[in-house]
Amino acid sequence: MTKRTVQFKIYRYDPDKDDKPYMQDISVELEASDKKLLDAITRLKVKDDTLSFRRSCREGVCGSDAMNINGKNGLACLTDVDSLQQPITLRPLPGLPVIRDLVVDMTQFFKQYHSITPYLINNEPAPERERLQTPEEREELNGLYECILCACCSTSCPSFWWNPDKFVGPAGLLAAYRFIADTRDQATSERLDNLEDPYRLFRCHTIMNCVDVCPKSLNPTRAIGKIKDMMLRRAI
Amino acid sequence: MVSRIVVGAHYGFRDWLGQRVTAVFMALYTVIFGINALMLPEMSYEAWSGMFAGGFMRFMTFLFFLALFYHAWVGVRDIYMDYIKPVGIRLALHVITLFLLIGYAGWAARILWRL
Numbered sequence: 248m249t250k251r252t253v254q255f256k257i258y259r260y261d262p263d264k265d266d267k268p269y270m271q272d273i274s275v276e277l278e279a280s281d282k283k284l285l286d287a288i289t290r291l292k293v294k295d296d297t298l299s300f301r302r303s304c305r306e307g308v309c310g311s312d313a314m315n316i317n318g319k320n321g322l323a324c325l326t327d328v329d330s331l332q333q334p335i336t337l338r339p340l341p342g343l344p345v346i347r348d349l350v351v352d353m354t355q356f357f358k359q360y361h362s363i364t365p366y367l368i369n370n371e372p373a374p375e376r377e378r379l380q381t382p383e384e385r386e387e388l389n390g391l392y393e394c395i396l397c398a399c400c401s402t403s404c405p406s407f408w409w410n411p412d413k414f415v416g417p418a419g420l421l422a423a424y425r426f427i428a429d430t431r432d433q434a435t436s437e438r439l440d441n442l443e444d445p446y447r448l449f450r451c452h453t454i455m456n457c458v459d460v461c462p463k464s465l466n467p468t469r470a471i472g473k474i475k476d477m478m479l480r481r482a483i
Numbered sequence: 484m485v486s487r488i489v490v491g492a493h494y495g496f497r498d499w500l501g502q503r504v505t506a507v508f509m510a511l512y513t514v515i516f517g518i519n520a521l522m523l524p525e526m527s528y529e530a531w532s533g534m535f536a537g538g539f540m541r542f543m544t545f546l547f548f549l550a551l552f553y554h555a556w557v558g559v560r561d562i563y564m565d566y567i568k569p570v571g572i573r574l575a576l577h578v579i580t581l582f583l584l585i586g587y588a589g590w591a592a593r594i595l596w597r598l
Contacts, residue, residue, distance in 0.1 A: 409565045412488045440493065445564065449495035452561070478496045 252276050253287055254334035257298065261347055268345070272334065284331065285312055285323040299348040307462060310397030313340055314349050320399035320460040340402040342411060355411045356398045356418070363415060363423040363441065368434035378431040391425035391470060393463050394418060400457035400467055406450040413446035417457035417467035420448065424470035427477060439478055448474060502557045505550035512547040515540075532598045541595050548591040552584040 252274050260268035275291045285305055292298050301311040305324045312323040315338040317331055328335070343351040369378065401407045401416035415423065423442060426432050442448040448471070457467040519540060523530045535541055559580050567573045 406565070413490050441491075443493050443496055444490050445492055445495040445498070446490050449499050450564070475496070475499065479500065482496065 249279055250276060253328060255287075255291065256334040256336045257291075257348070258338040258345075259298075259348055260345055261297070261299075270336075277328065282327060282329075283324055284316065284326040284328045284335070287328045287335075288323060288337070299346075299350050301350055308395060310395035313397040313399045313402075313462075315339065315341060320403045322397060322399070322462045325462050340398055342402045342408040343398070351402075353398060356401055356416070357396075359401070359411075359415045359419040360396065360422060362447075363419050363426070363438070364434070365422045365426065367426065367429060367432050368437075369431055370433060380430055384430040387428045387430075388425060390465055391421060391428065394421055394425075394465060395463060397462060399460045399462055400465075403456040403460045404451075405454060405456070406452060410446055410450055414450035415442070415447050417451070417471070420451070420474065421465060421467040421470045424474050427474060435477075436481070439474070439481060442474060443478060498557045498560075502554055505554040508550045509547060509554065512543055512550075515543060516547075535595060535598050541598075545592060545595055549588060552588050556580065556584055 254274045255272070257271045257273060258268055259265070259271045273291065273295065275287060275294055277287055277290060281287055281290065283305075285302055288298070288300060289302070292300075300314065300323075302324070303309040303311040305312075307322055307325045310322065313320060314323060315336075316323070316326055317336050320340060337349060339345050339349045339351045343353060343355065346352050396418060398418060400421075401418045404414075404417055406414050407416040420442075423438060427435055427438050432438075451468075451471050453468055453471075455468050458465075458469075461467070519534055523534060535544055560577065563573050563576050563580075567576060
């Protein structure tokens with residue numbers, strides 16, 4: 248790939264200077280080595296250093312550079328810039344308060360994550376070596392523990408938009424099932440009690456936007472279904 | 484009073500399950516209703532009302548209406564939860580909807596058992 252120019256339309260908002268947000272049209276010349284959207288917006292940052300966005304690992308592990316790319320949430324570092332239709336429209340993640348430009352306040356998202364006690368609860372004395380699981384028990388955790396908490400899923404979920412303070416959201420519920428499914432955890436019943444609520448769990452209407460946007464190809468809808476399945480098995 | 488966010492009503496599973504069970508029942512009823520309607524000798528008022536006069540069909544139709552109203556109650560309550568934020572207005576809408584659906588159930592029974 249040679250040098251090429253890419254057109255952008257970027258959401259800009261600096262609460263110290265701007266009365267209201269606006270869309271900025273800007274283009275940037277990319278080098279042959281620039282493959283990902285993050286490479287392109289890093290070049291944009293050189294051109295206009297007032298542009299704010301989060302980034303860290305640049306390889307889809309930290310989840311910092313989640314944003315709304317041409318109307319769909321994703322990670323800038325995993326998105327091929329040449330696969331995007333131009334002008335590439337970049338907006339902050341929907342539904343969360345904007346701090347500046349593409350940077351959002353994730354407090355509400357992490358509050359929901361913390362509300363599901365995202366750690367192993369086991370009151371037995373720790374064994375001399377690790378707490379063992381069978382391969383089948385360990386297999387159940389695949390597709391759950393890989394979540395990087397980028398918030399692409401929760402901020403694409405209409406139920407989370409309407410009730411971010413009450414609905415745990417797909418990321419939190421995926422993490423909740425990660426511990427419910429863990430045979431080493433002893434708080435299964437308390438975890439199910441914590442989620443049995445018309446808002447916390449049952450705001451999920453299986454819209455599946457979460458599955459559509461997850462940059463790690465995880466399936467929060469399936470995890471939510473499994474939580475409901477466990478509630479059914481507990482109740483019947 | 485500081486308006487704190489409160490969750491943890493500890494219900495929801497029964498309604499979620501109920502909505503799915505009623506959906507399955509309504510789908511089955513639709514098939515039964517379709518077969519019965521197609522087997523009518525003629526499309527007249529007498530044949531139509533006769534279809535519902537039998538004990539089985541009358542019972543199934545009344546169950547269908549009950550399932551429909553319960554299903555609708557859960558669905559409408561979900562819509563209120565998402566879009567109506569003031570608690571007073573939401574409670575009023577809940578009460579109105581409940582009374583309406585209970586009224587419709589009585590009305591459906593009255594129609595079916597009058598045939």
